Amino acid sequence: MRRLSRTPVLAAVAMLGTSALTVSLLAAPAEAGPRKTRVSASLSATATNPGEVVTLSGWVKDKGKQKRKVVLEQKIASGWRTIGKTRSAKDGGYGFTVPTTWFYSTKLRARVKPTRKHRGKVSRAHKLSVVPAYTPLGSPDSWETLGESRDRWNPCRTLTYGINTSRATPDAGTVSTGIHNTIALVSQATGVRFKFAGETSSNPLDRKWKRKDPDIIFGWTTDAETKLDLGPTTAARGGYDRTRRARDARGKLIWEAMDGGVIYDLTDTATMNATEFQQLTLHEMGHVMGLGHVSVADQYMTPGVELYSLPLVYQAGDLNGFSKVGLQAGCTKVVRFHRKTSLERVAPVATTLD
Numbered sequence: 001m002r003r004l005s006r007t008p009v010l011a012a013v014a015m016l017g018t019s020a021l022t023v024s025l026l027a028a029p030a031e032a033g034p035r036k037t038r039v040s041a042s043l044s045a046t047a048t049n050p051g052e053v054v055t056l057s058g059w060v061k062d063k064g065k066q067k068r069k070v071v072l073e074q075k076i077a078s079g080w081r082t083i084g085k086t087r088s089a090k091d092g093g094y095g096f097t098v099p100t101t102w103f104y105s106t107k108l109r110a111r112v113k114p115t116r117k118h119r120g121k122v123s124r125a126h127k128l129s130v131v132p133a134y135t136p137l138g139s140p141d142s143w144e145t146l147g148e149s150r151d152r153w154n155p156c157r158t159l160t161y162g163i164n165t166s167r168a169t170p171d172a173g174t175v176s177t178g179i180h181n182t183i184a185l186v187s188q189a190t191g192v193r194f195k196f197a198g199e200t201s202s203n204p205l206d207r208k209w210k211r212k213d214p215d216i217i218f219g220w221t222t223d224a225e226t227k228l229d230l231g232p233t234t235a236a237r238g239g240y241d242r243t244r245r246a247r248d249a250r251g252k253l254i255w256e257a258m259d260g261g262v263i264y265d266l267t268d269t270a271t272m273n274a275t276e277f278q279q280l281t282l283h284e285m286g287h288v289m290g291l292g293h294v295s296v297a298d299q300y301m302t303p304g305v306e307l308y309s310l311p312l313v314y315q316a317g318d319l320n321g322f323s324k325v326g327l328q329a330g331c332t333k334v335v336r337f338h339r340k341t342s343l344e345r346v347a348p349v350a351t352t353l354d
């Protein structure tokens with residue numbers, strides 16, 4: 001992995017946007033004598049492929065006639081996360097369709113919310129694995145981090161992305177399709193949700209940040225016009241720029257990415273077909289999400305031209321790496337040094353590829 005700039009630790013101190021404040025109503029305090037609740041749960045499968053229907057269903061028993069609020073919870077490294085809501089029927093039955101849109105291997109359970117008359121209760125947990133329908137190539141061990149300490153985005157946020165097609169080659173339609181397809185595969189591999197913010201006039205990795213910019217930007221330039229090296233052997237660079245101090249699910253200090261993207265050399269992508277452009281983008285998005293180069297040629301994070309021979313899906317090491325920076329690894333929490341400010345540093349923008 002080559003690093004562009006190793007001049008970190010700049011002393012920029014910036015106001016952070018208001019981070020998501022969740023206001024939660026406290027459950028009514030347990031009064032004397034709320035009745036017991038029992039809940040059962042069973043899962044219709046223990047392993048599945050994306051898009052398959054899996055249900056978690058069971059019964060709530062509380063000797064009442066009230067329909068009870070039931071939530072579906074998934075265990076990720078930072079704790080139990082609510083991923084579904086329903087109400088039990090009059091006879092106590094309830095059921096959830098479990099999300100199977102991304103690759104995970106986690107526990108699931110149902111939680112019955114307390115009422116004034118009845119206590120809350122959680123069901124037994126059951127494990128579900130969502131695995132690819134294809135056989136990924138290579139070893140799950142074939143992955144590396146880009147930064148030194150598992151730098152990554154907060155996987156519990158929805159990340160926005162925009163495309164600056166003003167100078168895009170080979171053409172705006174081809175690049176848009178390749179980028180959307182790649183984002184869908186990254187979302188499937190990480191569990192991170194992405195939202196397309198549309199066309200942007202900004203460029204990625206140029207250190208001119210505007211508040212309204214999407215989190216991740218795709219843009220085009222030439223080697224002569226950028227300080228990022230897009231020389232003869234480099235078709236694009238991907239990564240993130242600004243980062244801030246945060247803690248991972250285990251409380252360890254990491255750098256959380258704030259801005260990132262992919263800058264393409266428009267003279268190189270001009271001669272690419274749709275497949276090659278997406279292959280290049282699959283590699284660069286690995287960097288954007290915090291993955292570094294590997295020394296084997298059967299993964300998308302290879303720095304070599306071998307990636308242009310791979311099928312258009314992430315491989316075993318890529319997928320394992322994505323799981324370590326994705327939702328299953330848990331939410332990150334920004335560290336606030338002084339009230340709402342936090343130190344920033346410019347992370348190395350890495351990536352070399354021809």
Ligand SMILES: [Zn+2]
Binds near residue numbers: 303
């Ligand atoms: Zn690279």
